[in-house]
Amino acid sequence: MLLKKKMRQKESGRQGAMAGAFEARDESRCRSGRKKRRPLGEEGFTLLEMLLVICIIGVLAAVAVPKFSQSMTLANTSKIQADLSTLNTAVGLYRAEKGVNPKTLDQLKEYVVNLDALKPPSGKYFLRDKTEAQQAGASYALKEVNGELQATLDEHPLQAFGRAEKKEASGT
Known part of the structure:
Protein backbone atom coordinates (compact mmCIF):
# COMPACT_ATOMS: atom_id res chain seq x y z
CA MET A 1 0.00 0.00 0.00
CA LEU A 2 2.82 2.31 0.82
CA LEU A 3 4.32 1.49 -2.55
CA LYS A 4 1.11 2.47 -4.35
CA LYS A 5 1.00 5.78 -2.49
CA LYS A 6 4.57 6.65 -3.50
CA MET A 7 3.86 5.74 -7.14
CA ARG A 8 0.84 8.06 -7.18
CA GLN A 9 2.93 10.92 -5.78
CA LYS A 10 5.59 10.41 -8.44
CA GLU A 11 3.00 10.36 -11.25
CA SER A 12 1.24 13.46 -9.99
CA GLY A 13 4.61 15.19 -9.69
CA ARG A 14 5.46 14.30 -13.27
CA GLN A 15 2.09 15.45 -14.54
CA GLY A 16 2.45 18.74 -12.69
CA ALA A 17 5.92 19.30 -14.08
CA MET A 18 4.83 18.36 -17.58
CA ALA A 19 1.77 20.58 -17.41
CA GLY A 20 3.94 23.48 -16.28
CA ALA A 21 6.41 22.83 -19.11
CA PHE A 22 3.57 22.70 -21.64
CA GLU A 23 2.18 26.01 -20.43
CA ALA A 24 5.58 27.66 -20.38
CA ARG A 25 6.41 26.34 -23.83
CA ASP A 26 3.47 27.88 -25.65
CA GLU A 27 0.90 29.91 -23.77
CA SER A 28 -0.91 30.90 -26.97
CA ARG A 29 -1.94 27.31 -27.72
CA CYS A 30 -4.66 25.30 -26.04
CA ARG A 31 -4.46 21.56 -25.23
CA SER A 32 -5.64 20.49 -28.69
CA GLY A 33 -2.67 22.29 -30.28
CA ARG A 34 -4.79 24.96 -31.94
CA LYS A 35 -3.85 28.56 -31.54
CA LYS A 36 -6.03 30.55 -29.19
CA ARG A 37 -7.97 33.41 -30.73
CA ARG A 38 -7.24 36.89 -29.55
CA PRO A 39 -10.08 38.81 -28.00
CA LEU A 40 -12.10 40.92 -30.43
CA GLY A 41 -10.33 44.19 -31.33
CA GLU A 42 -6.78 42.93 -30.84
CA GLU A 43 -6.25 41.45 -34.33
CA GLY A 44 -4.48 43.28 -37.19
CA PHE A 45 -3.55 46.94 -37.42
CA THR A 46 -5.51 49.86 -36.07
CA LEU A 47 -7.01 52.46 -38.35
CA LEU A 52 0.05 56.77 -40.69
CA VAL A 53 1.60 54.27 -43.12
CA ILE A 54 -0.47 55.64 -46.03
CA CYS A 55 0.61 59.22 -45.21
CA ILE A 56 4.29 58.23 -45.11
CA ILE A 57 3.99 56.45 -48.47
CA GLY A 58 2.23 59.52 -49.91
CA VAL A 59 5.00 61.87 -48.78
CA LEU A 60 7.69 59.57 -50.19
CA ALA A 61 5.85 59.34 -53.51
CA ALA A 62 5.42 63.12 -53.67
CA VAL A 63 9.19 63.54 -53.37
CA ALA A 64 10.31 60.60 -55.52
CA VAL A 65 8.08 60.98 -58.60
CA PRO A 66 9.28 64.48 -59.62
CA LYS A 67 12.92 63.48 -59.05
CA PHE A 68 12.47 60.40 -61.23
CA SER A 69 10.78 62.44 -63.96
CA GLN A 70 13.57 65.02 -63.92
CA SER A 71 16.17 62.24 -64.08
CA MET A 72 14.49 60.78 -67.18
CA THR A 73 14.47 64.20 -68.87
CA LEU A 74 18.15 64.69 -68.04
CA ALA A 75 19.00 61.20 -69.38
CA ASN A 76 17.15 61.94 -72.64
CA THR A 77 19.04 65.23 -72.98
CA SER A 78 22.38 63.48 -72.43
CA LYS A 79 21.62 60.84 -75.06
CA ILE A 80 20.64 63.49 -77.61
CA GLN A 81 23.85 65.42 -76.89
CA ALA A 82 25.96 62.27 -77.31
CA ASP A 83 24.21 61.33 -80.56
CA LEU A 84 24.57 64.81 -82.05
CA SER A 85 28.23 64.92 -81.04
CA THR A 86 28.81 61.56 -82.75
CA LEU A 87 27.07 62.75 -85.92
CA ASN A 88 29.00 66.06 -85.93
CA THR A 89 32.27 64.14 -85.63
CA ALA A 90 31.21 61.92 -88.55
CA VAL A 91 30.37 65.03 -90.62
CA GLY A 92 33.85 66.41 -89.89
CA LEU A 93 35.52 63.14 -90.89
CA TYR A 94 33.45 62.96 -94.09
CA ARG A 95 34.36 66.56 -94.98
CA ALA A 96 38.07 65.92 -94.27
CA GLU A 97 38.16 62.78 -96.38
CA LYS A 98 35.92 63.76 -99.31
CA GLY A 99 36.41 67.53 -99.38
CA VAL A 100 32.64 68.24 -99.41
CA ASN A 101 29.80 68.11 -96.89
CA PRO A 102 27.46 65.10 -96.88
CA LYS A 103 23.97 65.74 -98.22
CA THR A 104 22.19 63.15 -96.05
CA LEU A 105 22.84 61.14 -92.89
CA ASP A 106 22.96 57.95 -94.97
CA GLN A 107 26.28 59.10 -96.44
CA LEU A 108 27.79 58.84 -92.92
CA LYS A 109 27.26 55.06 -92.63
CA GLU A 110 30.95 54.24 -93.01
CA TYR A 111 31.82 56.73 -90.21
CA VAL A 112 29.16 55.74 -87.65
CA VAL A 113 28.73 52.17 -86.44
CA ASN A 114 25.08 51.12 -86.69
CA LEU A 115 23.79 54.46 -87.97
CA ASP A 116 20.29 53.05 -88.49
CA ALA A 117 19.94 52.41 -84.74
CA LEU A 118 20.89 55.99 -83.87
CA LYS A 119 17.48 57.36 -82.96
CA PRO A 120 16.53 60.09 -80.50
CA PRO A 121 14.82 58.97 -77.28
CA SER A 122 11.13 59.61 -76.86
CA GLY A 123 10.07 61.95 -74.10
CA LYS A 124 11.12 65.31 -72.74
CA TYR A 125 14.52 66.97 -72.97
CA PHE A 126 16.12 70.20 -71.71
CA LEU A 127 17.11 73.14 -73.88
CA ARG A 128 19.62 75.78 -72.76
CA ASP A 129 17.03 78.54 -73.11
CA LYS A 130 15.48 77.16 -69.88
CA THR A 131 12.68 75.30 -71.64
CA GLU A 132 11.69 71.69 -71.56
CA ALA A 133 10.62 70.29 -74.93
CA GLN A 134 8.86 67.09 -75.92
CA GLN A 135 10.40 64.87 -78.59
CA ALA A 136 7.59 63.75 -80.86
CA GLY A 137 8.87 61.23 -83.38
CA ALA A 138 11.44 63.50 -85.02
CA SER A 139 14.75 62.16 -86.25
CA TYR A 140 18.23 63.58 -86.57
CA ALA A 141 18.94 65.72 -89.63
CA LEU A 142 21.77 67.76 -91.16
CA LYS A 143 21.41 71.54 -91.29
CA GLU A 144 23.61 74.62 -91.86
CA VAL A 145 24.13 76.39 -88.54
CA ASN A 146 26.24 79.57 -88.55
CA GLY A 147 27.77 78.62 -91.91
CA GLU A 148 28.71 75.10 -90.78
CA LEU A 149 26.89 71.82 -91.45
CA GLN A 150 25.75 70.23 -88.17
CA ALA A 151 23.48 67.45 -86.99
CA THR A 152 20.22 68.70 -85.47
CA LEU A 153 17.10 67.44 -83.74
CA ASP A 154 13.86 69.41 -84.16
CA GLU A 155 15.93 72.18 -85.82
CA HIS A 156 18.11 72.46 -82.66
CA PRO A 157 21.91 71.95 -82.94
CA LEU A 158 24.05 70.35 -80.23
CA GLN A 159 24.72 73.70 -78.52
CA ALA A 160 20.99 74.22 -77.85
CA PHE A 161 20.67 71.12 -75.64
CA GLY A 162 21.38 70.95 -71.92
CA ARG A 163 20.42 72.76 -68.78
CA ALA A 164 20.82 76.51 -68.58
CA GLU A 165 23.79 77.42 -66.46
CA LYS A 166 22.94 79.44 -63.38
CA LYS A 167 24.54 82.86 -63.30
CA GLU A 168 26.30 83.60 -60.04
CA ALA A 169 25.60 86.91 -58.38
CA SER A 170 28.59 89.20 -58.58
CA GLY A 171 30.11 90.33 -55.31
CA THR A 172 30.49 93.98 -56.39
Missing part, protein backbone atom coordinates in the same frame (compact mmCIF):
# COMPACT_ATOMS: atom_id res chain seq x y z
CA LEU A 48 -4.56 55.03 -37.01
CA GLU A 49 -1.58 52.82 -37.86
CA MET A 50 -2.88 52.27 -41.39
CA LEU A 51 -3.46 56.01 -41.92
Whole structure:
Protein backbone atom coordinates (compact mmCIF):
# COMPACT_ATOMS: atom_id res chain seq x y z
CA MET A 1 0.00 0.00 0.00
CA LEU A 2 2.82 2.31 0.82
CA LEU A 3 4.32 1.49 -2.55
CA LYS A 4 1.11 2.47 -4.35
CA LYS A 5 1.00 5.78 -2.49
CA LYS A 6 4.57 6.65 -3.50
CA MET A 7 3.86 5.74 -7.14
CA ARG A 8 0.84 8.06 -7.18
CA GLN A 9 2.93 10.92 -5.78
CA LYS A 10 5.59 10.41 -8.44
CA GLU A 11 3.00 10.36 -11.25
CA SER A 12 1.24 13.46 -9.99
CA GLY A 13 4.61 15.19 -9.69
CA ARG A 14 5.46 14.30 -13.27
CA GLN A 15 2.09 15.45 -14.54
CA GLY A 16 2.45 18.74 -12.69
CA ALA A 17 5.92 19.30 -14.08
CA MET A 18 4.83 18.36 -17.58
CA ALA A 19 1.77 20.58 -17.41
CA GLY A 20 3.94 23.48 -16.28
CA ALA A 21 6.41 22.83 -19.11
CA PHE A 22 3.57 22.70 -21.64
CA GLU A 23 2.18 26.01 -20.43
CA ALA A 24 5.58 27.66 -20.38
CA ARG A 25 6.41 26.34 -23.83
CA ASP A 26 3.47 27.88 -25.65
CA GLU A 27 0.90 29.91 -23.77
CA SER A 28 -0.91 30.90 -26.97
CA ARG A 29 -1.94 27.31 -27.72
CA CYS A 30 -4.66 25.30 -26.04
CA ARG A 31 -4.46 21.56 -25.23
CA SER A 32 -5.64 20.49 -28.69
CA GLY A 33 -2.67 22.29 -30.28
CA ARG A 34 -4.79 24.96 -31.94
CA LYS A 35 -3.85 28.56 -31.54
CA LYS A 36 -6.03 30.55 -29.19
CA ARG A 37 -7.97 33.41 -30.73
CA ARG A 38 -7.24 36.89 -29.55
CA PRO A 39 -10.08 38.81 -28.00
CA LEU A 40 -12.10 40.92 -30.43
CA GLY A 41 -10.33 44.19 -31.33
CA GLU A 42 -6.78 42.93 -30.84
CA GLU A 43 -6.25 41.45 -34.33
CA GLY A 44 -4.48 43.28 -37.19
CA PHE A 45 -3.55 46.94 -37.42
CA THR A 46 -5.51 49.86 -36.07
CA LEU A 47 -7.01 52.46 -38.35
CA LEU A 48 -4.56 55.03 -37.01
CA GLU A 49 -1.58 52.82 -37.86
CA MET A 50 -2.88 52.27 -41.39
CA LEU A 51 -3.46 56.01 -41.92
CA LEU A 52 0.05 56.77 -40.69
CA VAL A 53 1.60 54.27 -43.12
CA ILE A 54 -0.47 55.64 -46.03
CA CYS A 55 0.61 59.22 -45.21
CA ILE A 56 4.29 58.23 -45.11
CA ILE A 57 3.99 56.45 -48.47
CA GLY A 58 2.23 59.52 -49.91
CA VAL A 59 5.00 61.87 -48.78
CA LEU A 60 7.69 59.57 -50.19
CA ALA A 61 5.85 59.34 -53.51
CA ALA A 62 5.42 63.12 -53.67
CA VAL A 63 9.19 63.54 -53.37
CA ALA A 64 10.31 60.60 -55.52
CA VAL A 65 8.08 60.98 -58.60
CA PRO A 66 9.28 64.48 -59.62
CA LYS A 67 12.92 63.48 -59.05
CA PHE A 68 12.47 60.40 -61.23
CA SER A 69 10.78 62.44 -63.96
CA GLN A 70 13.57 65.02 -63.92
CA SER A 71 16.17 62.24 -64.08
CA MET A 72 14.49 60.78 -67.18
CA THR A 73 14.47 64.20 -68.87
CA LEU A 74 18.15 64.69 -68.04
CA ALA A 75 19.00 61.20 -69.38
CA ASN A 76 17.15 61.94 -72.64
CA THR A 77 19.04 65.23 -72.98
CA SER A 78 22.38 63.48 -72.43
CA LYS A 79 21.62 60.84 -75.06
CA ILE A 80 20.64 63.49 -77.61
CA GLN A 81 23.85 65.42 -76.89
CA ALA A 82 25.96 62.27 -77.31
CA ASP A 83 24.21 61.33 -80.56
CA LEU A 84 24.57 64.81 -82.05
CA SER A 85 28.23 64.92 -81.04
CA THR A 86 28.81 61.56 -82.75
CA LEU A 87 27.07 62.75 -85.92
CA ASN A 88 29.00 66.06 -85.93
CA THR A 89 32.27 64.14 -85.63
CA ALA A 90 31.21 61.92 -88.55
CA VAL A 91 30.37 65.03 -90.62
CA GLY A 92 33.85 66.41 -89.89
CA LEU A 93 35.52 63.14 -90.89
CA TYR A 94 33.45 62.96 -94.09
CA ARG A 95 34.36 66.56 -94.98
CA ALA A 96 38.07 65.92 -94.27
CA GLU A 97 38.16 62.78 -96.38
CA LYS A 98 35.92 63.76 -99.31
CA GLY A 99 36.41 67.53 -99.38
CA VAL A 100 32.64 68.24 -99.41
CA ASN A 101 29.80 68.11 -96.89
CA PRO A 102 27.46 65.10 -96.88
CA LYS A 103 23.97 65.74 -98.22
CA THR A 104 22.19 63.15 -96.05
CA LEU A 105 22.84 61.14 -92.89
CA ASP A 106 22.96 57.95 -94.97
CA GLN A 107 26.28 59.10 -96.44
CA LEU A 108 27.79 58.84 -92.92
CA LYS A 109 27.26 55.06 -92.63
CA GLU A 110 30.95 54.24 -93.01
CA TYR A 111 31.82 56.73 -90.21
CA VAL A 112 29.16 55.74 -87.65
CA VAL A 113 28.73 52.17 -86.44
CA ASN A 114 25.08 51.12 -86.69
CA LEU A 115 23.79 54.46 -87.97
CA ASP A 116 20.29 53.05 -88.49
CA ALA A 117 19.94 52.41 -84.74
CA LEU A 118 20.89 55.99 -83.87
CA LYS A 119 17.48 57.36 -82.96
CA PRO A 120 16.53 60.09 -80.50
CA PRO A 121 14.82 58.97 -77.28
CA SER A 122 11.13 59.61 -76.86
CA GLY A 123 10.07 61.95 -74.10
CA LYS A 124 11.12 65.31 -72.74
CA TYR A 125 14.52 66.97 -72.97
CA PHE A 126 16.12 70.20 -71.71
CA LEU A 127 17.11 73.14 -73.88
CA ARG A 128 19.62 75.78 -72.76
CA ASP A 129 17.03 78.54 -73.11
CA LYS A 130 15.48 77.16 -69.88
CA THR A 131 12.68 75.30 -71.64
CA GLU A 132 11.69 71.69 -71.56
CA ALA A 133 10.62 70.29 -74.93
CA GLN A 134 8.86 67.09 -75.92
CA GLN A 135 10.40 64.87 -78.59
CA ALA A 136 7.59 63.75 -80.86
CA GLY A 137 8.87 61.23 -83.38
CA ALA A 138 11.44 63.50 -85.02
CA SER A 139 14.75 62.16 -86.25
CA TYR A 140 18.23 63.58 -86.57
CA ALA A 141 18.94 65.72 -89.63
CA LEU A 142 21.77 67.76 -91.16
CA LYS A 143 21.41 71.54 -91.29
CA GLU A 144 23.61 74.62 -91.86
CA VAL A 145 24.13 76.39 -88.54
CA ASN A 146 26.24 79.57 -88.55
CA GLY A 147 27.77 78.62 -91.91
CA GLU A 148 28.71 75.10 -90.78
CA LEU A 149 26.89 71.82 -91.45
CA GLN A 150 25.75 70.23 -88.17
CA ALA A 151 23.48 67.45 -86.99
CA THR A 152 20.22 68.70 -85.47
CA LEU A 153 17.10 67.44 -83.74
CA ASP A 154 13.86 69.41 -84.16
CA GLU A 155 15.93 72.18 -85.82
CA HIS A 156 18.11 72.46 -82.66
CA PRO A 157 21.91 71.95 -82.94
CA LEU A 158 24.05 70.35 -80.23
CA GLN A 159 24.72 73.70 -78.52
CA ALA A 160 20.99 74.22 -77.85
CA PHE A 161 20.67 71.12 -75.64
CA GLY A 162 21.38 70.95 -71.92
CA ARG A 163 20.42 72.76 -68.78
CA ALA A 164 20.82 76.51 -68.58
CA GLU A 165 23.79 77.42 -66.46
CA LYS A 166 22.94 79.44 -63.38
CA LYS A 167 24.54 82.86 -63.30
CA GLU A 168 26.30 83.60 -60.04
CA ALA A 169 25.60 86.91 -58.38
CA SER A 170 28.59 89.20 -58.58
CA GLY A 171 30.11 90.33 -55.31
CA THR A 172 30.49 93.98 -56.39
